[in-house]
Amino acid sequence: MNRETIVGTSAPRVDVRDKATGQALYAADIDLPGMLYGKVVRCWEHAHARVVRLDLSAAAKSPGVVRVLGPQDVTANRYNSSVLDLMVSEQMHDMLGDIEDQRIFTDHVKFQGDAICGIIAKSEEAAERAAAKVIVEYEPLPVYLTADASKQPDAIRFTPEKPGNLAFQLPEPMFPGHALGGGDVEAAMRDADLVVEDVFYVPKQKQCQMEPHAYIAKLDSTGRLNCWTSSQMPKLVQAKLAKLFGLPMSLVKVTPTVIGGGFGTRLGLISEPQACAMAMSVPGHAVKLLTLREEDWVISPSRHPGKYWMKIGFRKDGTPLACDARFENYKGGYYLDASGTAFTAGAWLGGMYKFPALRYKGESYFTNQGLTGAYRGYGNPQTNFVLEQLIDRACAQMGADPVEWRKQWHKGVGDDGWCPGVTYPSCALDECLDRGAAAIGWSEKRRQYAHQSGTVRRGVGVAVMNHTSGAMPMLLEHTACTVKLNEDATAEILFACSDMGQGSHTALKQIAAETLGFPFDHVQLSSGTSDVAGFDIGAHASRTIYVGGAAVKKACEDVRRQLLERAGRHLQVSPDELDIRDKRIFVKADPARAIEAETITRAGVYHFIDPATGQAGGEPGQIQGYVSFFAPHNSPPFGASFAEVEVDTETGEVRVLELVNAHDIGRAINPAAVEGQLEGGIQQGLGFVLSEEMYYDGNGRILNNSFTDYKMFGPSDMPKITTILVEDPDPVGPFGAKSVGESGLVSPVGAVANAIFNAIGIQFTEAPITPEKVLKGILEQGVRDYGSIGGAH
Amino acid sequence: MSLKHDIEFALNGVRKRVAVDVTMTALDMLRDVVGLTGTKYGCGEGECGACTIRVDGQTVNACLMFAVACDGHDIVTIEGLAADPKADALREAFVEHGAVQCGFCTPGMVVQAAHILETNPNADAATIKRGLEGNLCRCTGYKKIVDAVESACCGGR
Ligand code: FES
Ligand code: FES
Numbered sequence: 001m002n003r004e005t006i007v008g009t010s011a012p013r014v015d016v017r018d019k020a021t022g023q024a025l026y027a028a029d030i031d032l033p034g035m036l037y038g039k040v041v042r043c044w045e046h047a048h049a050r051v052v053r054l055d056l057s058a059a060a061k062s063p064g065v066v067r068v069l070g071p072q073d074v075t076a077n078r079y080n081s082s083v084l085d086l087m088v089s090e091q092m093h094d095m096l097g098d099i100e101d102q103r104i105f106t107d108h109v110k111f112q113g114d115a116i117c118g119i120i121a122k123s124e125e126a127a128e129r130a131a132a133k134v135i136v137e138y139e140p141l142p143v144y145l146t147a148d149a150s151k152q153p154d155a156i157r158f159t160p161e162k163p164g165n166l167a168f169q170l171p172e173p174m175f176p177g178h179a180l181g182g183g184d185v186e187a188a189m190r191d192a193d194l195v196v197e198d199v200f201y202v203p204k205q206k207q208c209q210m211e212p213h214a215y216i217a218k219l220d221s222t223g224r225l226n227c228w229t230s231s232q233m234p235k236l237v238q239a240k241l242a243k244l245f246g247l248p249m250s251l252v253k254v255t256p257t258v259i260g261g262g263f264g265t266r267l268g269l270i271s272e273p274q275a276c277a278m279a280m281s282v283p284g285h286a287v288k289l290l291t292l293r294e295e296d297w298v299i300s301p302s303r304h305p306g307k308y309w310m311k312i313g314f315r316k317d318g319t320p321l322a323c324d325a326r327f328e329n330y331k332g333g334y335y336l337d338a339s340g341t342a343f344t345a346g347a348w349l350g351g352m353y354k355f356p357a358l359r360y361k362g363e364s365y366f367t368n369q370g371l372t373g374a375y376r377g378y379g380n381p382q383t384n385f386v387l388e389q390l391i392d393r394a395c396a397q398m399g400a401d402p403v404e405w406r407k408q409w410h411k412g413v414g415d416d417g418w419c420p421g422v423t424y425p426s427c428a429l430d431e432c433l434d435r436g437a438a439a440i441g442w443s444e445k446r447r448q449y450a451h452q453s454g455t456v457r458r459g460v461g462v463a464v465m466n467h468t469s470g471a472m473p474m475l476l477e478h479t480a481c482t483v484k485l486n487e488d489a490t491a492e493i494l495f496a497c498s499d500m501g502q503g504s505h506t507a508l509k510q511i512a513a514e515t516l517g518f519p520f521d522h523v524q525l526s527s528g529t530s531d532v533a534g535f536d537i538g539a540h541a542s543r544t545i546y547v548g549g550a551a552v553k554k555a556c557e558d559v560r561r562q563l564l565e566r567a568g569r570h571l572q573v574s575p576d577e578l579d580i581r582d583k584r585i586f587v588k589a590d591p592a593r594a595i596e597a598e599t600i601t602r603a604g605v606y607h608f609i610d611p612a613t614g615q616a617g618g619e620p621g622q623i624q625g626y627v628s629f630f631a632p633h634n635s636p637p638f639g640a641s642f643a644e645v646e647v648d649t650e651t652g653e654v655r656v657l658e659l660v661n662a663h664d665i666g667r668a669i670n671p672a673a674v675e676g677q678l679e680g681g682i683q684q685g686l687g688f689v690l691s692e693e694m695y696y697d698g699n700g701r702i703l704n705n706s707f708t709d710y711k712m713f714g715p716s717d718m719p720k721i722t723t724i725l726v727e728d729p730d731p732v733g734p735f736g737a738k739s740v741g742e743s744g745l746v747s748p749v750g751a752v753a754n755a756i757f758n759a760i761g762i763q764f765t766e767a768p769i770t771p772e773k774v775l776k777g778i779l780e781q782g783v784r785d786y787g788s789i790g791g792a793h
Numbered sequence: 794m795s796l797k798h799d800i801e802f803a804l805n806g807v808r809k810r811v812a813v814d815v816t817m818t819a820l821d822m823l824r825d826v827v828g829l830t831g832t833k834y835g836c837g838e839g840e841c842g843a844c845t846i847r848v849d850g851q852t853v854n855a856c857l858m859f860a861v862a863c864d865g866h867d868i869v870t871i872e873g874l875a876a877d878p879k880a881d882a883l884r885e886a887f888v889e890h891g892a893v894q895c896g897f898c899t900p901g902m903v904v905q906a907a908h909i910l911e912t913n914p915n916a917d918a919a920t921i922k923r924g925l926e927g928n929l930c931r932c933t934g935y936k937k938i939v940d941a942v943e944s945a946c947c948g949g950r
Contacts, residue, residue: 015896678932
């Protein structure tokens with residue numbers, strides 16, 4: 001039995017009434033007096049070109065124009081729009097080399113949509129009209145859309161520091177042979193009775209957050225640069241802007257606005273540099289910079305696509321012996337976080353099964369596709385698509401049940417997680433598999449679908465995953481949090497990490513209220529602005545509850561300790577003997593001996609000395625709690641997904657009938673919010689595996705930057721969804737919680753692919769598995785009964 | 794230069810006169826001229842439904858409608874719905890079911906859902922899904938949105 005009363009309930013979300021009535025203010029909704037409008041002129045014609053002439057004179061004379069800005073008119077400093085450089089140690093920094101390869105306005109276009117110059121005008125329309133008058137002449141350069149193309153010796157270098165356009169490979173000193181893992185892979189493969197191997201392609205998926213990027217910037221009369229942004233990382237944006245413009249951080253103020261979806265796309269900077277450069281050129285005026293949807297597609301980073309080779313060896317009895325893999329991703333024109341996904345895709349691979357030998361190589365190559373960066377799952381769906389299909393291929397050939405095989409060979413408590421030396425403190429994956437299998441009717445359906453006839457076939461599939469709770473130990477994991485008690489014993493918490501809509505601030509309030517022993521409504525939590533909030537990395541790596549929640553809990557414990565000490569002196573007992581419920585502090589053994597928290601907080605603020613007696617009325621001092629918290633561990637969540645699909649072998653269409661997402665989340669602080677994460681994750685996972693990809697023409701120009709041409713699952717496409725929250729409290733996480741933000745989309749990917757395999761006996765190596773690919777597969781390989789494959793039965 | 798045009802219409806039950814460019818969309822007029830920012834720009838091409846409003850009782854993508862076309866019509870936005878007690882149950886259902894995450898799609902969703910319920914008070918889940926087909930949400934997977942609308946429809950009975 002949990003003794004908590006607030007944690008574990010679906011407390012109403014703190015932000016939703018404003019959102020449901022249209023009152024929540026997103027960046028584009030903010031209107032400041034005398035505001036000007038910015039427009040970034042982008043290169044739409046080419047994905048790789050040099051600017052040979054830029055003529056801004058006609059644009060400058062266009063009615064309503066205030067300023068035009070070319071590359072010469074803004075700082076020449078370079079930057080990296082990701083935040084990776086702020087999160088790694090100096091030693092790791094040296095291994096990455098110079099990764100600041102972006103300019104506010106460029107003369108070397110490296111992807112379609114690269115920024116050329118900027119216009120500031122009195123209205124949006126005036127800025128648009130002037131933008132059309134900018135004259136740019138380009139010298140087109142060869143366009144490299146894949147790693148195979150850009151790594152050719154005669155290819156133009158994207159940056160002098162990276163020969164062969166190899167933006168990143170696992171660095172030698174840390175990863176011998178540029179590979180992650182250990183053991184003798186070659187020898188183990190020689191011993192294998194069964195080897196499965198294939199080359200896969202994983203797609204360029206877009207976050208498609210519904211709010212297009214929007215910014216306001218202003219250089220105020222004190223010389224402070226202000227930026228309103230919906231970044232997922234307001235504090236790191238402050239640090240980045242300060243560095244880019246050569247300002248002390250005290251002269252950069254970032255105000256986080258309501259975030260209309262993030263999913264990784266708002267990690268770090270997008271157009272903050274352009275918005276701020278414009279504002280710096282018109283001191284005293286706010287400049288609003290909006291993004292058109294078709295522009296949003298090309299300027300913000302997507303998921304990393306690429307080629308993923310994998311080979312796995314097994315003994316006859318199913319024992320896995322070795323896994324050998326290489327993921328070569330197509331980075332896009334700039335470095336951003338090139339080391340990130342190249343590493344993590346292999347980290348999740350290493351964290352999943354007990355391979356005695358593992359060798360994973362991850363490489364990022366510059367290409368002229370659109371930027372890539374963080375996207376919910378961060379390398380994990382890519383690995384899931386590849387690994388989980390190969391496991392099922394092997395299971396089919398060995399006659400093993402995919403659920404039973406996974407139960408036997410997944411890693412668990414005490415095993416190394418995705419980073420060697422950081423072991424799993426908890427793992428409830430078996431329960432996820434058992435409950436998920438029961439929910440979908442696994443055994444009966446597998447039997448039933450092993451032999452089918454007719455043109456419409458059904459299949460069920462399973463996949464599992466491990467993810468992460470924060471980025472420790474690879475990246476900095478630091479959060480500061482301040483808790484202030486008002487005189488009426490209500491608490492106000494300052495915590496810079498944004499709520500992207502997932503409900504994290506509500507869950508954090510629950511953690512705070514529970515820890516303090518205060519009612520939920522007597523606790524307030526805000527991210528503040530960068531000038532008042534302490535340091536925080538931001539919302540990424542599924543860290544907000546696991547790391548942020550632990551920080552909030554610690555800061556609240558600090559407050560609680562101070563309250564109990566004062567109460568203890570008043571009641572003349574040791575603080576250990578006291579507890580707080582509903583703001584009443586009482587002696588545990590004798591609850592009638594009590595003092596209201598408010599008596600203490602009021603006396604602390606309104607403190608007087610009785611002039612007659614010289615006696616103080618209570619103890620002076622407003623109580624504040626503070627922590628500068630570094631996560632001591634990482635407790636990854638696990639998940640099992642089960643999918644049932646129907647494949648029309650005449651049209652190639654795949655319909656997902658049901659998706660069960662069983663998740664080992666440790667403890668659900670707010671169950672409804674956790675379900676929301678898993679359900680939303682499913683929609684994106686289904687898109688990855690079945691429908692979503694950014695397509696380019698041969699010149700690197702995007703073909704489908706619209707919601708009509710880029711197919712996301714709509715309400716009627718969605719299957720029946722069942723989410724199962726498996727709660728086995730983690731010994732480290734706050735109240736036993738692990739993360740849930742990203743992981744829900746990962747295993748639906750493998751589960752659907754495996755369900756298709758179960759339905760028609762064909763595996764597809766290219767995601768998304770569109771009807772065209774299904775038809776082509778059927779044409780080439782023919783529909784096969786799953787029951788007739790290898791030893792499958 | 795663009796031409797200005799005077800138009801008059803009912804906005805959330807109140808008469809409104811404004812001068813607008815002939816090229817302006819109803820969405821820009823609502824957001825920039827009238828200052829009602831509850832209606833959102835998500836795509837500008839009629840694909841996402843974030844800009845859904847009601848015009849004479851029908852739902853319309855405000856980004857596809859010229860502002861001048863509002864002349865003489867009855868326009869209801871999320872702000873109007875927010876003040877409408879009839880829509881309370883629906884809004885509360887969104888809140889209680891956890892149908893709101895980032896909230897960017899929510900105003901359009903609520904306007905569209907109100908329309909579905911008004912035209913089909915006994916709508917079942919399949920009808921609701923079809924009715925919401927033009928409203929994209931990237932956060933929720935739609936489950937809790939459909940649940941919320943369904944509960945408002947049946948719970949309201
Ligand atoms: S903004 Fe009108 S439909 Fe998207
Ligand atoms: S709640 Fe974010 S798009 Fe629907």
